[in-house]
Amino acid sequence: MSAVVRRLELTQNGHRFAGLALAGWFVAHVFSLGxxxxxxxxxxxxxxxxxxxxxxxxxxxxxxxxxxxxxxxxxxxxxxxxxxxxxxxxxxxxxxxxxxxxxxxxxxxxxxxxxxxxxxxxxxxxxxxxxxxxxxxxxxxxxxxxxxxxxxxxxxxxxxxxxxxxxxxxxxxxxxxxxxxxxxxxxxxxxxxxxxxxxxxxxxxxxxxxxxxxxxxxxxxxxxxxxxxxxxxxxxxxxxxxxxxxxxxxxxxxxxxxxxxxxxxxxxxxxxxxxxxxxxxxxxxxxxxxxxxxxxxxxxxxxxxxxxxxxxxxxxxxxxxxxxxxxxxxxxxxxxxxxxxxxxxxxxxxxxxxxxxxxxxxxxxxxxxxxxxxxxxxxxxxxxxxxxxxxxxxxxxxxxxxxxNMNPGKDTRTRAVEFLTANGMTNVVSDYPIGHPVAQTWDYEALASYDYLLSLRFERYLRGGELRAQDSQVYELASIFHCLDGYAVATISRLYGDYGFVAPTVRIYDLKRGASCIPAAKSRM
Structure with missing residues (x-):
């Protein structure tokens, strides 16, 4: 698979503009009546x-x-x-x-x-x-x-x-x-x-x-x-x-x-x-x-x-x-x-x-x-x-x-699983619960046993690596994700996402090609 990252933009511009038009009409109507x-x-x-x-x-x-x-x-x-x-x-x-x-x-x-x-x-x-x-x-x-x-x-x-x-x-x-x-x-x-x-x-x-x-x-x-x-x-x-x-x-x-x-x-x-x-x-x-x-x-x-x-x-x-x-x-x-x-x-x-x-x-x-x-x-x-x-x-x-965007069928996690299935990607692990039957681990040392990582926490540690006075594990994980950036398969996001547990940005990494990014031993998180 190509190393070029394919960004899957999951936006609904038609619904967005229709909603804005309807909201504008509502505002004008209420103002006239108020x-x-x-x-x-x-x-x-x-x-x-x-x-x-x-x-x-x-x-x-x-x-x-x-x-x-x-x-x-x-x-x-x-x-x-x-x-x-x-x-x-x-x-x-x-x-x-x-x-x-x-x-x-x-x-x-x-x-x-x-x-x-x-x-x-x-x-x-x-x-x-x-x-x-x-x-x-x-x-x-x-x-x-x-x-x-x-x-x-x-x-x-x-x-x-x-x-x-x-x-x-x-x-x-x-x-x-x-x-x-x-x-x-x-x-x-x-x-x-x-x-x-x-x-x-x-x-x-x-x-x-x-x-x-x-x-x-x-x-x-x-x-x-x-x-x-x-x-x-x-x-x-x-x-x-x-x-x-x-x-x-x-x-x-x-x-x-x-x-x-x-x-x-x-x-x-x-x-x-x-x-x-x-x-x-x-x-x-x-x-x-x-x-x-x-x-x-x-x-x-x-x-x-x-x-x-x-x-x-x-x-x-x-x-x-x-x-x-x-x-x-x-x-x-x-x-x-x-x-x-x-x-x-x-x-x-x-x-x-x-x-x-x-x-x-x-x-x-x-x-x-x-x-x-x-x-x-x-x-x-x-x-x-x-x-x-x-x-x-x-x-x-x-x-x-x-x-x-909380619709289960349109959720970024659902789209990520569909992407993996459509491309025949198996032996997948997630680093955070996603509401689908996919293997999940908090232990990044275990990534060596899998072929693909479905990550919801990559932004967390990329950001953490830029903060001062953090635990050493945070900087280690930031280094791992910086390295894995070169082996990203897809990034799935939505407009009006990343709010709490609503449609978080999901990135899929190819762990086979990025095996060198995963140290043989690492502190458990």
């Missing part, structure tokens, strides 16, 4: 709220269930979750709320196969993101007019961050829901400090660490703000803490009841392991003091909401802070900055793992929506509407495009 119905919105607020929630929920469900048959096994953590739902005792590397809810769905539908359990877990994620989008609207509507609230809530619901992560049997969707629930409880408490809202806030704050351990940080922040701003006092603060602790305990007890041989010791062991993981990072370590302070911003936040929406939001936020000194915008923007700063401090920065910035997306879009509706609108109401609709068009187009 100002006309301002009076109706003011006259019937309850009916408009119900209709708005129905629209947002409909969009979230449509995007969530679209291509929900995403390749099983392509997300490296999903098989483990399925095993935990079945009968495997929980190791508590992650909090148990997701598994508890998935087990509940499995029991309700009498699921018996691994595929059924997978669908149960993904169903939980879809419903969590849908509920989060509805709560996002309810929070936003307390600060700005309902029409702008609907538009910015649709920006949130259709963003790649929310639309894509609704498809995975993973804790991220529940963390988003818990954060939005906590914010909704907090704004209710600000409006009225009573027993019901105190308990509501406590339950919401307890659900966040039950969904994902890092949610504890968000709960602490919201609780501290509630103590200061709402002046809860000792009694009110204690009630919130008790409600939160009771929620965490209830989730743990339900989890323990669904399995045998696990207890509090396993939870503490799992938590300690996650804390070490957050401190140590993956095999690539990007410390902020080594000069890698904007990895999450550049590689994760911008693709998650699009650069255009980020610029629109950032401009509106700056206007609100500098010119109007808007306190609500300042609060949400500060939360986004704190979250982003905390993430950048950690060495956990594998490029392509967008899930880390989901909390940042929530707070940033809240700040952006409020700033646009207030500070921009008081200067130009039409301008604020145009900016909001542009943000919606661009973000929704990106979100829909990424979700469309």
């Amino acid at each position: 100002l006309r119905f301002q009076g109706l919105i003011a006259a019937r607020p309850q009916a408009v709220t119900v209709a708005s929630l129905a629209a947002i929920v409909g969009i979230s469900l449509a995007l969530g269930f679209y291509n929900l048959d995403f390749l099983y096994g392509a997300h490296v953590d999903e098989p483990t979750k399925v095993a935990l739902v079945a009968d495997k005792p929980n190791n508590y590397f992650h909090p148990p709320l997701l598994i508890v809810l998935a087990r509940g769905v499995v029991w309700l539908v009498s699921a018996s196969s691994d595929l059924d359990r997978l669908w149960a877990g993904r169903f939980v994620s879809v419903m969590a993101m849908t509920a989060a989008s509805a709560l996002f609207y309810l929070v936003m509507a307390r600060y700005i007019d309902r029409l702008q609230s609907v538009i910015w809530s649709c920006v949130f619901a259709s963003s790649p961050a929310i639309a894509v992560h609704a498809h995975f049997f993973k804790e991220d969707a529940l963390l988003v829901l818990a954060i939005c629930l906590g914010l909704h409880a907090l704004v209710r408490l600000v409006e009225r400090t009573d027993l019901h809202n105190l308990i509501y806030l406590g339950i919401a704050l307890g659900l966040a660490p039950s969904a994902k351990y890092v949610g504890f940080l968000n709960s602490v922040g919201l609780f501290a703000f509630a103590l200061w701003y709402c002046r809860l006092g000792v009694r009110g603060g204690a009630l919130v803490v008790v409600a939160g602790a009771a929620t965490i305990l209830a989730v743990l007890l339900v989890s323990f009841a669904g399995e045998s041989g696990t207890g509090l010791g396993d939870v503490l062991t799992g938590l300690a392991r996650e804390l070490r993981h957050a401190e140590d990072g993956h095999d690539l370590k990007e410390w902020v003091w080594a000069g890698y302070g904007f990895t999450h911003l550049r590689h994760h936040l911008l693709p998650s909401i699009t650069a255009m929406t980020f610029l629109i939001g950032l401009g509106a936020i700056c206007l609100a802070l500098v010119k109007d000194r808007d306190r609500q915008v300042a609060a949400f923007a500060a939360a986004a900055i704190i979250w982003l700063f905390a993430l950048e401090l950690s060495p956990l920065k594998i490029v392509g793992q967008m899930r880390y910035v989901l909390p940042v997306v929530i707070y940033f879009l809240l700040a952006a929506g409020i700033a646009c509706s207030r500070s921009v609108a008081i200067r130009s109401r039409a301008g604020a509407m145009v900016l909001a609709l542009v943000a919606l068009t661009v973000t929704a187009h990106a979100g829909i495009s990424y979700v469309r």
Whole structure:
């Protein structure tokens, strides 16, 4: 086979331009109707709220269930979750709320196969993101007019961050829901400090660490703000803490009841392991003091909401802070900055793992929506509407495009397997799970036993070789992939790919011709 690399461009320009044209028509139509119905919105607020929630929920469900048959096994953590739902005792590397809810769905539908359990877990994620989008609207509507609230809530619901992560049997969707629930409880408490809202806030704050351990940080922040701003006092603060602790305990007890041989010791062991993981990072370590302070911003936040929406939001936020000194915008923007700063401090920065910035997306879009509706609108109401609709068009187009590329038949991993089959290439190994029955290994020393490598991690180590102060194995693997570049058979990619586990770029190497690139002995990864 020729050594010339054949790049397989898997783009759908016709669909892309048709989608842009349709989105443009939608923007023009909504803009023409928006100002006309301002009076109706003011006259019937309850009916408009119900209709708005129905629209947002409909969009979230449509995007969530679209291509929900995403390749099983392509997300490296999903098989483990399925095993935990079945009968495997929980190791508590992650909090148990997701598994508890998935087990509940499995029991309700009498699921018996691994595929059924997978669908149960993904169903939980879809419903969590849908509920989060509805709560996002309810929070936003307390600060700005309902029409702008609907538009910015649709920006949130259709963003790649929310639309894509609704498809995975993973804790991220529940963390988003818990954060939005906590914010909704907090704004209710600000409006009225009573027993019901105190308990509501406590339950919401307890659900966040039950969904994902890092949610504890968000709960602490919201609780501290509630103590200061709402002046809860000792009694009110204690009630919130008790409600939160009771929620965490209830989730743990339900989890323990669904399995045998696990207890509090396993939870503490799992938590300690996650804390070490957050401190140590993956095999690539990007410390902020080594000069890698904007990895999450550049590689994760911008693709998650699009650069255009980020610029629109950032401009509106700056206007609100500098010119109007808007306190609500300042609060949400500060939360986004704190979250982003905390993430950048950690060495956990594998490029392509967008899930880390989901909390940042929530707070940033809240700040952006409020700033646009207030500070921009008081200067130009039409301008604020145009900016909001542009943000919606661009973000929704990106979100829909990424979700469309989750179709198993069009996935880059599927196309790679089809390419191998069509060209009679056998004895193939992959260096990452791909959702297809292909041999897979994490041990690059074992490559000498195979004829072809289907790699999803080549970009990771080529990039790692350019970073400072990495483990020696990273530089060894970078050297291997640099050498194998001369023996690449095909590179398969898609427009709107390389987002999390969506359509990653795949490169196929000829290991027979590139045998000299593989050392006889190498440290295991």
